[in-house]
Amino acid sequence: xxxxxxxxxxxxxxxxxxxxxxxxxxxxxxxxxxxxxxxxxxxxxxxxxxxxxxxxxxxxxxxxxxxxxxxxxxxxxxxxxxxxxxxxxxxxxxxxxxxxxxxxxxxxxxxxxxxxxxxxxxxxxxxxxxxxxxxxxxxxxxxxxxxxxxxxxxxxxxxxxxxxxxx
Amino acid sequence: xxxxxxxxxxxxxxxxxxxxxxxxxxxxxxxxxxxxxxxxxxxxxxxxxxxxxxxxxxxxxxxxxxxxxxxxxxxxxxxxxxxxxxxxxxxxxxxxxxxxxxxxxxxxxxxxxxxxxxxxxxxxxxxxxxxxxxxxxxxxxxxxxxxxxxxxxxxxxxxxxxxxxxxxxxxxxxxxxxxxx
Numbered sequence: 001x002x003x004x005x006x007x008x009x010x011x012x013x014x015x016x017x018x019x020x021x022x023x024x025x026x027x028x029x030x031x032x033x034x035x036x037x038x039x040x041x042x043x044x045x046x047x048x049x050x051x052x053x054x055x056x057x058x059x060x061x062x063x064x065x066x067x068x069x070x071x072x073x074x075x076x077x078x079x080x081x082x083x084x085x086x087x088x089x090x091x092x093x094x095x096x097x098x099x100x101x102x103x104x105x106x107x108x109x110x111x112x113x114x115x116x117x118x119x120x121x122x123x124x125x126x127x128x129x130x131x132x133x134x135x136x137x138x139x140x141x142x143x144x145x146x147x148x149x150x151x152x153x154x155x156x157x158x159x160x161x162x163x164x165x166x167x
Numbered sequence: 168x169x170x171x172x173x174x175x176x177x178x179x180x181x182x183x184x185x186x187x188x189x190x191x192x193x194x195x196x197x198x199x200x201x202x203x204x205x206x207x208x209x210x211x212x213x214x215x216x217x218x219x220x221x222x223x224x225x226x227x228x229x230x231x232x233x234x235x236x237x238x239x240x241x242x243x244x245x246x247x248x249x250x251x252x253x254x255x256x257x258x259x260x261x262x263x264x265x266x267x268x269x270x271x272x273x274x275x276x277x278x279x280x281x282x283x284x285x286x287x288x289x290x291x292x293x294x295x296x297x298x299x300x301x302x303x304x305x306x307x308x309x310x311x312x313x314x315x316x317x318x319x320x321x322x323x324x325x326x327x328x329x330x331x332x333x334x335x336x337x338x339x340x341x342x343x344x345x346x347x348x
Contacts, residue, residue, distance in 0.1 A: 001168055002255050004280070007314020025341075029279040029319045030255050030312065035342075063214060067238060091323065094275030094289045095332035096215045097240040101274055122240035122273070122291050124214040131217065131342045137277060140313060 003083065003138040005029050016082040017138060018112050031135040033090065035075035037114060038129035041158045042070055052160065057129040064127060069102065070119040071158035075130055079112025081147060083138040087115055090135050097122035100134040107136070110147030114156040168311040170254065172196050175309055183253045184309060185283055188246070198306040200261065201245040201286065205300035207233070208242040208329045218338045223331050232299045235269070235292035242329040243288040246301065250283030252318055254309040258286060264304055268294035271305045278307075281318025284326030 003011065005027040011017040019032055026033040038057045043050055055062070057072075064070060079085070085107030089100040099120040107115065117134065119127070127133070152159055170178065172194040178184040186199055193200040210223045228243075235241065249256060256278040260271040270291040278286070288305060290298070298304070322333050 001311045001313040004312050004314035004316050006317055010314065029281060029317055031277060031279075061216075061218075088277055089274035090334075091275045091277075091287070092332045092334035093217065094273035095242060095287060095330070096210075096217060096221065096334070097273055097289065097291065098215075099274045105274070121215070122238070123210065126214055126216040126218070128218065128342065131338070134274070135277065 001140045002030055003140070005031070008032055008138055011080070011082070011138070017080045018077060020077045026132065028135060031137045033132045033135050034078060035130050036117070036127060036133040037073040037075045037157075039157050040070055040072045041160060043068070057127060059129060061126045061128045064098075064119060064121040064125045066121050066123050066125075068120065071160065072117045072119050073114045073156070073158045074117065074134075075114070077112060077114055077156065078136055079107070079110070079153075080138060081110055081112075082141070084109050084141055086137045086139065087117075088135055088137065090133070093133055096125065098125050108148035109141060109145050110149065111153040113153050116152070116155070116159050169197055170309040170311070172198065175199055178251070178254070178309070184251045185249055187248045193303070195306065198259065198308045200303040201247055201249075201258075201305040201307055203228070203288070203298060203300060203302050203304045204244040204246045204285065204328065206244065206328050207290075208331050210240075210331075217332070217334045220335050221332065225329070228298065228300050230300060232297040234295065234297050235290065237292060237295055239292045241290050242331065243290050243298070243304070244326075244329040245286040245288065245305065248283065248285055249307060250278065250281070251309060252281050252316070255280050255312050256307050256309055259306050259308065261303060261306055267296050268292065269296050279319035279321065280312060280316055282321065282324060284324065285328060287323075287326065287329050
């Protein structure tokens, strides 16, 4: 079952859902709107080799090039020890052609941190730090829960794939 | 919990799910197939800026079809008016559409409970593809909510045809962060 906005607020009060900072105005009928953090990793290909650099998104905005992946993160710490999550985009931003993740929407129960976002734009797109950019939904579990303890959940900044370290 | 196709049909009969026009043949095991309407929106500016109004044109998809080139992004819409005050709709591509490299939404699959209208498809082609009016392009599934329901009252309510983003209208106000530290 998917939690309603009122239930998300209830569970935040009970401590079963962590949203920090929490703002009533960002609660939707079935989700919570999250903001964009101000750090980002950009990738370039130089002589067939991928190189990455970290940047701060300036207050006046940063223009994403189309069809490229950028790693950013949520401004809020988001997670739950009771519910599974789905990190998705908002319709207002999807209507402008900005992907928030690359088909990896599932947030595991127990994972509580600033989530890495995989930004891909279909056109040149201006992003601003702290803008409301996506939404997260919360889902009830069925069955015993073994909490997520994998290493990505330790990170509160955009985190590159571990696969890159392996190859 | 996700509704089965049979349950979707029951809930349509009871008026608890709106799917108009309704066609039994569009019911699948766990969803309802959505068909493409004949108008679309294309943004005309070089840079999309969510803080400002982004200019666009509305065009028709002729019966001969519309060729989307690799990398094209346009907004289409469902012929169907859909929504529910009891279940949460989620939009998906049909697998046959995904297999030809066409996205029907850009990571925004969720429809708020209480939102009623034509769905705006966010069409992004990763390969050249021709789209036709009335073709089955997407599907909608329905999910059981938990908790007190507050219905959607947002700016896209009662959408007819494709609707461009209106995020610029409240961008400045909504994106303000109250400095507490």
